[in-house]
Amino acid sequence: MYVAVKGxxxxxxxxxxxxxxxxxxxxxxxxLTVAQIGEQLGLAVDRVMAEASLYDRAxxxxxxxxxxxxxxxxxxxxxxxxxxxxxxxxxxxxxxGAMEIERxxxxxxKDLPGGQLLGPTFDYTHRLxxxxxxxxxxxxxxxxxECGGEAVGRVSDILGDEGxxxxxxxxxxxxxxxxxxxxxxxxxxxxxxxxxxxxxxDEGFLLALAYSTQRGYARTHPFAGEIRIGLVEVExxxxxxxxxxxxGEIRVTECxxxxxxxxxxxxxxxxxxxxxxxxxxxxxxxxAMALVDRAxxxxxxxxxxxxxxxxxxxxxxxxxxxxxxxxxxxxxxxHYVDFQAELDLVRRMRAEQxxxxxxxxxxxx
Amino acid sequence: xxxKQAAPAAPVTDRARRMSLLARATRQELAACLEAGPKMADVxxxxxxxxxLVMIRGRIGGGGxxxxxxxxxxxxxxxRLASGVIGHGQRLGTDQEATRLSAILDALAEEGDEAGxxxxxxxxxxxxxxxxxxxxxxxxxATRVDFFTLVRGDD
Amino acid sequence: MQTDAQIFSGAFTSPVLSSQSVFRALMDGMARPxxxxxxxxxxxxxxxxxxxxxxxxxxxxxxxxxxxxxxALAGSAFARWLSFQTGASIVSDxxxxxxxxxxxxxxxSDWNGFSLGSDTYPDRSATLVVEVEALSxxxxxxxEGPGIDxxxxxxxxxxxxxxxRERALNRSLYPRGIDLVLVCGSDCLCLPRTTRLMLEEV
Numbered sequence: 001m002y003v004a005v006k007g008x009x010x011x012x013x014x015x016x017x018x019x020x021x022x023x024x025x026x027x028x029x030x031x032l033t034v035a036q037i038g039e040q041l042g043l044a045v046d047r048v049m050a051e052a053s054l055y056d057r058a059x060x061x062x063x064x065x066x067x068x069x070x071x072x073x074x075x076x077x078x079x080x081x082x083x084x085x086x087x088x089x090x091x092x093x094x095x096x097g098a099m100e101i102e103r104x105x106x107x108x109x110k111d112l113p114g115g116q117l118l119g120p121t122f123d124y125t126h127r128l129x130x131x132x133x134x135x136x137x138x139x140x141x142x143x144x145x146e147c148g149g150e151a152v153g154r155v156s157d158i159l160g161d162e163g164x165x166x167x168x169x170x171x172x173x174x175x176x177x178x179x180x181x182x183x184x185x186x187x188x189x190x191x192x193x194x195x196x197x198x199x200x201x202d203e204g205f206l207l208a209l210a211y212s213t214q215r216g217y218a219r220t221h222p223f224a225g226e227i228r229i230g231l232v233e234v235e236x237x238x239x240x241x242x243x244x245x246x247x248g249e250i251r252v253t254e255c256x257x258x259x260x261x262x263x264x265x266x267x268x269x270x271x272x273x274x275x276x277x278x279x280x281x282x283x284x285x286x287x288a289m290a291l292v293d294r295a296x297x298x299x300x301x302x303x304x305x306x307x308x309x310x311x312x313x314x315x316x317x318x319x320x321x322x323x324x325x326x327x328x329x330x331x332x333x334x335h336y337v338d339f340q341a342e343l344d345l346v347r348r349m350r351a352e353q354x355x356x357x358x359x360x361x362x363x364x365x
Numbered sequence: 366x367x368x369k370q371a372a373p374a375a376p377v378t379d380r381a382r383r384m385s386l387l388a389r390a391t392r393q394e395l396a397a398c399l400e401a402g403p404k405m406a407d408v409x410x411x412x413x414x415x416x417x418l419v420m421i422r423g424r425i426g427g428g429g430x431x432x433x434x435x436x437x438x439x440x441x442x443x444x445r446l447a448s449g450v451i452g453h454g455q456r457l458g459t460d461q462e463a464t465r466l467s468a469i470l471d472a473l474a475e476e477g478d479e480a481g482x483x484x485x486x487x488x489x490x491x492x493x494x495x496x497x498x499x500x501x502x503x504x505x506x507a508t509r510v511d512f513f514t515l516v517r518g519d520d
Numbered sequence: 521m522q523t524d525a526q527i528f529s530g531a532f533t534s535p536v537l538s539s540q541s542v543f544r545a546l547m548d549g550m551a552r553p554x555x556x557x558x559x560x561x562x563x564x565x566x567x568x569x570x571x572x573x574x575x576x577x578x579x580x581x582x583x584x585x586x587x588x589x590x591x592a593l594a595g596s597a598f599a600r601w602l603s604f605q606t607g608a609s610i611v612s613d614x615x616x617x618x619x620x621x622x623x624x625x626x627x628x629s630d631w632n633g634f635s636l637g638s639d640t641y642p643d644r645s646a647t648l649v650v651e652v653e654a655l656s657x658x659x660x661x662x663x664e665g666p667g668i669d670x671x672x673x674x675x676x677x678x679x680x681x682x683x684x685r686e687r688a689l690n691r692s693l694y695p696r697g698i699d700l701v702l703v704c705g706s707d708c709l710c711l712p713r714t715t716r717l718m719l720e721e722v
Contacts, residue, residue, distance in 0.1 A: 055421065055437035056458060086417040087583045088439055089607055093422040093431045100498060102505055110512060118508040144503035154427065169429025177432045179420065182584060191425060192432035199434050234437065234457065236419055239603040240527070241453065246385035247419065247439055248457035254427065277423045279435055411528045412604070443528065451528050 023068045037061040046251070046280025047071060051321060052078035053181075053200040055250050055279050072321050079322050092235045092244055096254045096277070097154060099230040103281075106155050107224040108258055114152030119229060120281075155226040156256055156273065165258065165271040187313045194296055194316060195289075199278055201319030203285045209309040210291035218307035220294045222274065225258035229281050253278045255286035259294050264302045272301065383474055383483070386490045387467035388456040395466035398486040407447035408469055414442035414454075414461035442468040450476045527601045530564040532578055538563070542579040549710040550699070554663035554672040556655045559706045566597035568623050572703035573598070576649050580619055583607035588617035588634075588646075590626035617646050624651040624678055631686050634698055642695040645713070649701045653678035655709050660720035663711070673720055674709060676702050687717045 024031065038045055038061040048060040052075045060078055067073035103119025106112055118124075159165035169191065177192035185193070198206065213220055231249040238245055255276035263269035274294025276286035295309040308314055318324060387395070399405065418436040425432055441455040442464045452472025454464040474483040532538035538561050549557050565574035573593070581587055587608045589599060598621075599610055611617050614633035622628050628650065637645030658677035661684075664670070680686070690697045690713055697713030711717070 050435070053435035054418075055435060058458070059438065082418060082436060085438070086415075087436075087607075088417045088419050088441065089583045090433070091419050091421045091437075093424045094434070096423070096427045100501070102501065103508075116510040117505050118510065119505055142504040143507040144500070145507040145509070146503050147506055156426065167429070168424065168426030171425075171430040173430055175430045177422065177430065179433050181420075181433075181436075192430060195423075195425060195432040196434070234419070234421055236439075236455075238453065238455070239607075240443075240600070241380070243381055245381050245455060246388055247437075247455055248388050250421070250437060250457070252423075252434075256427065273426055275426050277434055412531065445528065449525060451524060 023066075032065060034058065034061045034065055037064055043281060044069075044071065046282050047203060047285070048074045048078060050279040050282055050285060051075045051200055051202060052082070053279075054078050054082045072325050076322050076325065089236055091247070092237065094232040094234060094250075094252070096228065096232055096252065099152075099228055099232050099252075099254075100249075101152050101228055101230040102251075103229040104152055104226070105224070106226045108155060108226075109158065112153065112155060112158065114150055117152075121283075152228070154256075155258070159225075159258070159271055163270075166267075166273060168273075185316065187316075188299075189312060189316065191293075191297070194312065195275065195277070195293060197316045197319060198276075198289045198292060201289070201316075202321035202324070203282070203288065205319055205321070206288035206292050207284060209295070209315060210288035212307065213291055213295050213309045218295050218298065218303075218310045220257075220274070220291065221260035222257045222291055222294065223259070224287065225256040225273070227253070227255045227283055227286065229253045229283065251280055253280065253282045253286040255283070255290040257287070257290040257294055261301060267301070272297070380471075380475075383487060384453065384455070384467075384471060386487050386494075387454060387470055389494060390463070390467060390486065390490050392460055392463035392466065394486065394490060395463055395470065398482055399466060399469060401482065405446075405469060409445045410465075411443040411445050411451060412441070414440055414465045414468075416440045416459045416461065440464040444468045444472060446472045446476060448476055526566040526597050527604050530566075530574060530601065531605050532561060532563050532575075535578070538575075539579040542575045546576065546579070546701070546708070546710070549701070549708055550712050551667050553665065553667050553710050553712055553715040554674045556674075556707055556709050559708060561706070565601050568592050568596060568625055569598040569601075569621070570623075570651050570703060571706045572701075572708055573621050573623075573649060573651065575706070576701065576703070576708075577602050577606060577608075577619075577621065580647075581606040581608035583609075585609075585618045586611045586616050588612070588614050588620040590620070590622040590628065592623040592625035593621055614646070618644075620646055620648045622648060622650040624653055628680055631680075631690075631698070636693055636696040636698065639695060642697075645696060645698055647699045647701065649703055652676045652702050652704055655702060655704050655707050662718050662720045663715050664718075665715040667712075668715070676704075676709065684717055684719070687711065687715075691716060 038057050041064065044064055045057055045060045048064055048071060049055050049057070052060065059081065060074070063074040063077040064071070066077060101114070101117060103121060104114060104117045106116065156165055156168070160167070178190055178196070180193055180196050189197070229251070231251055233249055234247045235244040236247060237243065257274040259272045259274060261267070261270055261272040272294065274290035274292070276289030276293065278286045278289060292309055292315060295307070296312050296315060298305050298310040303310070305311065416438060419439045420436050421434045422431045423434040424430065437457055438459050439455060439457055440459055440461050441453070442461070443451060443453045444465065445451050450472050452468040452470070452475060454466070454468030454471060456464055456467065470483050470486065478484060542559050542561055545557055545559055549555065559572055559575045561571070561575040563574040563578050564571060565577065577587070581602065585608045587602060587610055589610060593599065594610070602608055603610060614620070615635055617634060620634060634646035634648065635644060637643060654677040656675050658675040658679070660673050660675045662671050662673055694713060699713055700711040702709045702711065
């Protein structure tokens with residue numbers, strides 16, 4: 001039996017009005033501006049941009065406000081918005097080697113060209129709550145050192161010069177990458193498709209997977225070869241002009257993990273690599289991405305696939321938090337008829353268990 | 366295809382540099398510059414301003430083959446002046462008015478920019494960008510670790 | 521400069537409404553194969569492209585579509601017009617083209633090489649927009665199949681010599697196969713892969 005039911009319009013309208021009220025909170029407190037979110041909750045904005053896979057600071061800040069700070073809801077809003085816009089084209093690949101550096105560290109070399117630049121980091125803070133932030137206390141301007149810093153070289157080049165590390169990638173440089181937003185995913189994926197999926201993957205999920213590899217579920221012996229945060233220029237070729245022009249700059253975080261590799265039948269012992277690149281300042285996500293990227297290359301290196309972090313389909317199919325929340329939360333939708341069927345089934349099984357004669361009688365019918 | 370369409374090398378570089386700087390100009394900078402010049406009655410829209418997406422690509426390992434990192438909002442505009450000269454503007458984000466103004470300035474420069482409006486603006490933008498970048502760099506350099514050895518264990 | 525002016529003009533005055541109405545007309549045309557219909561629009565593209573080429577290109581092509589052009593179109597300002605107006609990439613390899621635009625100056629004698637789609641993704645086949653001399657007045661043909669109540673007659677002028685054999689071969693590949701839009705001026709006639717074509721018995 002199928003029963004169509006209607007109703008709830010008034011309840012839904014009132015629920016939305018209530019949501020708007022609760023989002024605003026006490027009217028005695030000044031309303032939060034989108035500019036305040038952009039300036040003072042910048043890392044939340046970065047996370048929403050990265051996982052929504054859409055770089056737009058103003059819209060990401062708006063989505064955080066609209067979502068009352070629920071990050072996955074904000075990501076969902078921004079993803080939904082992007083589907084309303086036409087695609088103009090693809091940028092030239094950004095050159096992270098020419099990044100205007102805001103932070104750069106290496107855990108593998110103490111002294112390296114360009115030095116260790118800490119930038120605006122939480123590292124070395126004592127993680128003690130700061131009561132001065134309860135008030136709008138004056139904040140000192142940052143210290144400056146006018147020295148014209150030297151060029152910031154890549155750690156991978158240092159090892160590359162010795163031939164002790166694999167190259168950036170093994171595919172031709174002009175290979176046209178797959179686009180998971182245009183073609184349905186077909187496992188196994190190429191590494192470029194995997195990286196696209198990981199770049200928009202849920203930070204918490206990737207962090208847990210990366211942690212699992214460190215705890216022994218697919219050891220990859222990683223070092224943080226280099227982490228850099230800063231601004232890169234985005235250029236696009238305009239067919240009407242026949243040359244590339246700049247659209248402006250975006251902030252990205254890049255992590256290159258360096259992983260010990262004892263060699264295989266075809267490869268000598270060397271270091272292998274994992275790569276992470278994420279919109280905004282998002283060091284934890286970039287590191288997790290690099291570790292998971294390396295774990296997912298198990299087959300390429302002839303390693304045994306024994307752990308979840310090495311299972312491409314498991315990792316990629318579950319890394320998108322908009323998809324995940326959609327499927328988990330769809331359970332809130334009415335399942336009245338499905339449930340009625342299950343209820344009947346359980347009642348019958350219970351009856352059979354308590355009175356076996358019912359079962360044999362039914363079977364005989 | 367591109368070689369065929371590209372104008373001689375020097376003007377391409379000039380125009381690419383100009384358009385790149387205009388993409389970084391604030392709406393205020395653009396509006397103030399155009400207000401200083403002759404009235405622009407005849408600006409015909411050719412395309413846009415319209416906001417859409419550009420898929421930003423990165424390279425695996427920083428220098429390997431490309432992958433699609435994620436999209437960015439981009440606004441573009443093309444306009445035609447009374448002389449028939451076409452100007453293009455493009456920038457990250459959703460500011461349609463700024464993009465339209467930068468297309469007008471691009472067209473004025475293509476026309477020859479006799480009043481020198483565009484040249485002055487570009488110099489001002491370049492100066493501002495250099496100052497901002499210099500300040501950021503100085504702030505970053507102040508966080509550089511200067512290692513020094515305390516005691517050598519083998520002495 | 522003359523060429524450039526052509527490239528930067530000719531788009532729909534009202535891009536959203538026009539592309540919606542042209543799309544609707546094309547969809548109805550595909551649903552009723554063999555029937556001649558007109559596209560109402562104000563688009564124009566550089567010669568030798570016809571008004572239907574212009575309207576269908578603006579409606580169907582965008583930065584995600586790859587378009588193949590017949591030699592007369594590929595060598596004209598239409599190629600750059602299409603690229604500027606739609607962002608579509610113009611390809612020389614037929615197999616990667618989602619759409620192909622053919623001028624009547626190029627008698628398409630060889631239909632091979634366009635994507636037929638796959639059994640899993642039959643929607644990935646190419647759609648050909650082929651200009652003919654006229655959509656009526658030629659040798660009478662009969663069309664049958666889905667979307668046609670019984671049979672409908674049509675008589676385009678300027679079809680390639682082995683047109684009927686090509687379409688029969690194409691139909692035998694179902695669900696794969698190429699869809700066809702014949703155009704002349706602003707008039708069109710759709711022949712999707714499901715339509716059977718034969719000579720009208722006299």
